[in-house]
Structures are given as C-alpha cells and as structure tokens.
Amino acid sequence: MTENSSGLSPFATGLRGRCPRCGEGHLFKGYLNLAKRCESCGLDFGFADSGDGPAVLIMFPVGTIIVALWLITDALWHWPALVHLMVWLPMTVILSMLFLRPFKGALVNLQYKAGAKPGGEPGERID
Numbered sequence: 001m002t003e004n005s006s007g008l009s010p011f012a013t014g015l016r017g018r019c020p021r022c023g024e025g026h027l028f029k030g031y032l033n034l035a036k037r038c039e040s041c042g043l044d045f046g047f048a049d050s051g052d053g054p055a056v057l058i059m060f061p062v063g064t065i066i067v068a069l070w071l072i073t074d075a076l077w078h079w080p081a082l083v084h085l086m087v088w089l090p091m092t093v094i095l096s097m098l099f100l101r102p103f104k105g106a107l108v109n110l111q112y113k114a115g116a117k118p119g120g121e122p123g124e125r126i127d
C-alpha cells in the first residue's frame, strides 16, 4: 500500500471535509480555508491547491438547476422579471455556497489520491 492509497474513498472523505489519509481530521479551518495539517494524523495539506476547480464544477449544476427552475416557474405562474431576480439570484448564491465546500473537499482528496505535490515557479521542474 502506497502512502496515497489509504483505502478511503476521496468522495466520502472529501464531501465530509475530512482528511484524505485518515478520514478523521478536519480538512478545513473556517468555511473554505484549508487547515495547515490534519489534527488527527498530521498530514501536511501543503500539497493541496484546488484553485478555481470547485467553483467551475459547481457553476454547471447550479446554473442548470436555477435556469430550469426559472423556466418552470415562469411557464407555470408567469412571474414578473423582478420576482424572478429576487428569488433566483439569492438561490444561486445559496446553492453555490452549499456546494462549494464539499466540492473543494472532494477535489483536495482526489489530489491526495493522485499524489499531488506543491506547485513551484513557472517553468520549474517538480519531481
């Protein structure tokens, strides 16, 4: 068993915001900031850099859900445009905030599983 093959599902641990190696320690310090290391097993989370990945991944499902609901409610009840904006803009923010943390946790866990390492300077070779 290699260091990155803990046997834990990166989705199960990531969606719960847990450490990819032990599945017990908290991955986050605050809402979206990663902790420096796992308080349970001591894994250094310096390898993790999910960048814009979680935001990009949630844009598509959240956008699809919101637009579908917008179209359905407009077809059924013919809401004025201002009502649509008052309902769907906050709903977009709420859904995005609900999905962002679990998606970031899953991506960081997948990075661990894939053996990701901290990035270097542009053009620098990382072995």
Ligand SMILES: [Zn+2]
Binding pocket: 019, 020, 021, 022, 023, 024, 025, 038, 039, 040, 041, 042, 043
């Ligand atoms: Zn841990």
